[in-house]
Amino acid sequence: MRPCSNGFVRTGSALAVVLPGLLLLWGCGQELYEVEEAPDLAEEALDEAPPPLELAGVPTATVQRFTGPGGEAFEVTLRTPGRTSHLHARIGPESYPLPLRTGQVALSSYPCASCHAGLTVSSQAPREAHDDIRPTHPSESGHLCTTCHVADSVERLVLLSGDEVALDHAYRLCAQCHSSETRSWAAGVHGKRLEGWHGRRVVLNCADCHDPHTPTLEQRIPYPGPRIPRRAGPEP
Amino acid sequence: MSESREMTFEDVLEYVGRRESEAKLEAVTTTPSPRRPEGSCGSGSCGCAGEAPPEPQGELLEKQVDRRQALGMLFGAAAVTTQAASACSPASLVAEEEREAKLLEWQEYFKGNFQRMTRDEKDATIGRLERLAQLRQGVEVAIDSTEALPGVVYGYAFNISKCTGFRNCVDACIKENNLDRRTAAQYIRIFEMEGGEVDLDHGDATFQHEVPAEGHFYMGTQCFQCANPPCVEVCPVSATWQEPDGITVVDYDWCIGCRYCIAACPYWARRFNWSEPHVPAEELNPNQHYLGNRARKDGVVEKCTYCIQRTRQGRLPACAEACPTGARVFGNLLDPNSEIRWVLENKQVFRLKEELHTEPRFWYFMD
Structure with a gap:
């Protein structure tokens, strides 16, 4: 147990009460996610990783993190009964291949605090400054901005437990409600592999495909369908 | 002498x-x-x-x-x-x-049937084909003849809850497999189905409106690489066969164009070239496989090979890679840690026309 940057003292058991959905996947490896911690955390964290939580009939898992070469790579090792998989999540849309560029780093160019320093995130829909955000997800499910964003530090996310996570680990936030999707995602079935069908599994983070404020994919005109019967057209 | x-x-x-x-x-x-x-x-x-x-x-x-x-x-x-x-x-x-x-x-x-060629003969014919592509079309192609990887049988799963009918897979398939642009040949069909409907006869594969349409779901078909393929059985000249990794392939230079296989396939998976396929040189995919996307002639049958030129190099088929919704899951059926095995173990799956005992290696599942 160790005090974190935000002053919280966290234990695996406290989270176990608050986050049953999360438990399904990540058990009690919580403090391993502090991205801003000293870089040598990686080595320690692997040694200190607590044993997987044992629950009868429920798949258990541990999460381990390391700092990749030049970026915030992390590797998640899931252990479910009779099954071990290795998941290498990709963070950020242009972070391929390693080193990874994280959303967190990109945010340093647009620090939220420069506007939000004296403000708090209000409960109302974003107006002028955020007219590109269409918050259908919070409005449909009755959430406020502060359900997910830390009120005085908007670039950080807050879990239902009160724990804060970096934007790069938004999947932990999503997993609180969308547990079955997260379970499929961790198994490599929701979303998809990027590098190939064998070897290391590289997948996308939730927010790489879904706009967190408007998660549903939009309708669009598809690519051309078949010509039936097939007839030769003009020279292409 | x-x-x-x-x-x-x-x-x-x-x-x-x-x-x-x-x-x-x-x-x-x-x-x-x-x-x-x-x-x-x-x-x-x-x-x-x-x-x-x-x-x-x-x-x-x-x-x-x-x-x-x-x-x-x-x-x-x-x-x-x-x-x-x-x-x-x-x-x-x-x-x-x-x-x-x-x-x-x-x-x-x-030359002979690819199955009976020695290594030297395979190399010789590939050398000739590559040179011919250069002479006739002015394109540099690399034709691969990688054999099936040991301990691998490919399987495919298709999530009908996820597919939205964008047809990115179809587009990627055309480009990857050098399909005829003039007749707009396509290996993949995406059927738009009414909710609750499971009969493909009532599906519409030619939809061209904004998708996903309300109250509909989308179901993709292609070659299912059956474990018991009727198309192979009917071929009178052994121009089509099943590889050890489960992919059914065609030797385009051995096919006589009788189209028995097209008649035998219950899934409409094979395509016949009524004219010589035409692909503009600048759109040609030069990474080819002898049994996959190399140049076809007129009068021969071709089909989806799970992108044999990619999958035998460890890459995903073009359709799975292009899918923006993650509806396509591809992997090694013999690897208990693969995603495809997870689908089979954890999801409700079904296959098309199971009563025919063709044993397709292509499953549909729902979230």
Whole structure:
């Protein structure tokens, strides 16, 4: 147990009460996610990783993190009964291949605090400054901005437990409600592999495909369908 | 004629060059004819006439060569001779290339079934095909002949809850597999289905409106790489077969175009080339496999091979890679840690027309 940057003292058991959905996947490896911690955390964290939580009939898992070469790579090792998989999540849309560029780093160019320093995130829909955000997800499910964003530090996310996570680990936030999707995602079935069908599994983070404020994919005109019967057209 | 080395094509060329039009089919299939027309190449104007061969025709037959090989070489040489005779003038580069291309085409015409080729023969035909692509279309292609990976059987799962009908997979497939642009051939069909409907006869594959449409779901079909493929059974010439990794492939140079396989496939997975497929050189995918996306001819059948040229290199099929919704799951059925196995173990899956016992290696599942 160790005090974190935000002053919280966290234990695996406290989270176990608050986050049953999360438990399904990540058990009690919580403090391993502090991205801003000293870089040598990686080595320690692997040694200190607590044993997987044992629950009868429920798949258990541990999460381990390391700092990749030049970026915030992390590797998640899931252990479910009779099954071990290795998941290498990709963070950020242009972070391929390693080193990874994280959303967190990109945010340093647009620090939220420069506007939000004296403000708090209000409960109302974003107006002028955020007219590109269409918050259908919070409005449909009755959430406020502060359900997910830390009120005085908007670039950080807050879990239902009160724990804060970096934007790069938004999947932990999503997993609180969308547990079955997260379970499929961790198994490599929701979303998809990027590098190939064998070897290391590289997948996308939730927010790489879904706009967190408007998660549903939009309708669009598809690519051309078949010509039936097939007839030769003009020279292409 | 005691030399034991195998007769090369150059030997034949040399011989035919001297003998001109005398190299005929009957010369090989029957005993050497004593009848020898006094040398003339027939074109008359050539300076090559009148050079009498010092050796009898029997020389050709005493060398170690099987019938198919001999036919190929003789006809190839005859074609080249004819070509050379018609040119007769100072050989330009174009004529030289034309001559080489014709020669290669003739040799190609007499090659064997890919399954029975030795490694050397495979390399030889691939060399010829690559050179022909260069000569005929001016494109550099690399034709691969990687064999099935040991311990791998490919499986595919399709999430009908996720597919939204964008057809990115279809587009990627066309580009990857060099499908005919003129007839807009497509291996993949995406059927738009009414909610609750499972009969593909009521699905619409030609939809062209904003998708996903309300109250509909989308179901993709392609070749399912059956474990018990009826298309392979009906082929009269063994031009199509199942590889050890479960992919059913076609030898485009062995197919006779009878289309029995198209009739036998219960999933409408095979496509016939009524005309020679046309792909603009700038759109051609140069990374090819002999059994996959290499150039096809007219009058032969082709099909989805799970992108054999990609999957045998560890990559995903183009359709799975292009899918923006993650509806397509591909992997090794023999690997208990693969995603495809997770789907089979954890999701409700079904296959099309299971009652036919074709055992498709393609499952549909829902979230």
